[in-house]
Amino acid sequence: MTAGERLVVGQVRGFHGLRGTVRVESLTDRPEDRFAVGQTLFVEGTAAPLTIAYASPDALGWRLQFAQIPDRNAAEALRDVYLEVVVAPGEELPRGEFYWHQVIGSKVADVDGTALGEVVDMYRAGGAEVMVVRGPAGELDVPLVRAVVRIFAPARGEIVVDGDALGLRGEGPEVEDAEAGTETHGAGEAEAADKN
Numbered sequence: 117m118t119a120g121e122r123l124v125v126g127q128v129r130g131f132h133g134l135r136g137t138v139r140v141e142s143l144t145d146r147p148e149d150r151f152a153v154g155q156t157l158f159v160e161g162t163a164a165p166l167t168i169a170y171a172s173p174d175a176l177g178w179r180l181q182f183a184q185i186p187d188r189n190a191a192e193a194l195r196d197v198y199l200e201v202v203v204a205p206g207e208e209l210p211r212g213e214f215y216w217h218q219v220i221g222s223k224v225a226d227v228d229g230t231a232l233g234e235v236v237d238m239y240r241a242g243g244a245e246v247m248v249v250r251g252p253a254g255e256l257d258v259p260l261v262r263a264v265v266r267i268f269a270p271a272r273g274e275i276v277v278d279g280d281a282l283g284l285r286g287e288g289p290e291v292e293d294a295e296a297g298t299e300t301h302g303a304g305e306a307e308a309a310d311k312n
Contacts (some may be wrong), residue, residue, distance in 0.1 A: 118197065122200040124160060124206040124217070125150045129177065129196070137170065138194055150201055153176045155264045159206045167292040216245075224249045224258065226279035227266055232256060235275065247275070 123145040131138055144150045144187055150157075157166045170181035185191050188232050212287045216238040224232045224247070233251015237298035240246070241259070258264060 120298050122158065122160075123203055124198045125157070125201050126178070127196065128194045128199065131188055132179050134188045135181065135193040136183045136187050137179050138185075139174070139178070140199065143198075144276050147173070147178060151180060155201070157182075157199045157201055159194065160200050166199070174209075211224055214270050219247065221273050222270045222273045224251070224275045224277060226284065227276055228279065228280065232277070232279075241297040250306060253284075255283050256282065 123144075125147075126140040126142050128138045129141045130139040133139065140151070142151070144253045145220050149155075151168060152169050153168050155168045155297045157168065158164065159166065164184070166182040168180055169183045170179070172179045175194060185194070217240060222235045224235060226232055232250060232253065233249045233256070235247045236250045237248035238245060239248070245260045249258050253254055260268070264277050264281045265275065266278055267274060269275065289293075
């Protein structure tokens with residue numbers, strides 16, 4: 117992602133009150149920055165700016181009011197739309213880090229060469245990001261951790277995973293827990309990030 121490109125950071129999911137306030141599901145790991153008063157968002161695919169005049173986090177995401185949306189009737193046009201920001205100079209991701217949308221569509225294979233499918237979605241579970249891979253064997257949830265992901269190259273559309281670690285050919289790797297003396301499945305962090 118380079119400066120000047122646009123990035124989806126939220127989706128309008130509902131409304132709050134009669135003054136045009138919308139409820140937004142956050143699709144970014146930086147909501148405090150992206151949804152700050154004064155920031156400019158865009159309806160996906162349009163050039164018309166939406167300047168945030170009010171912002172407040174709530175249990176379901178964020179409540180936002182835009183200077184250009186005077187009332188609930190005007191807000192109705194935003195129902196279910198995605199909201200984008202323009203990536204500013206200096207906001208580009210460091211080498212080796214990727215936005216989730218850049219990972220979606222990558223081909224996934226086992227280390228033995230077996231094609232497992234394509235990344236169709238991403239989500240967070242605990243401290244790890246998880247790829248949803250759909251292919252010939254159905255749908256797999258693949259955590260982005262070193263114990264599972266051997267090659268992570270979304271820029272060229274390639275991800276290689278350890279089928280043994282996923283339990284595709286047998287038991288996953290086991291690591292002895294030094295303190296408790298018990299065996300647990302090993303995990304580490306993948307080298308790639310997935311920021312929105």
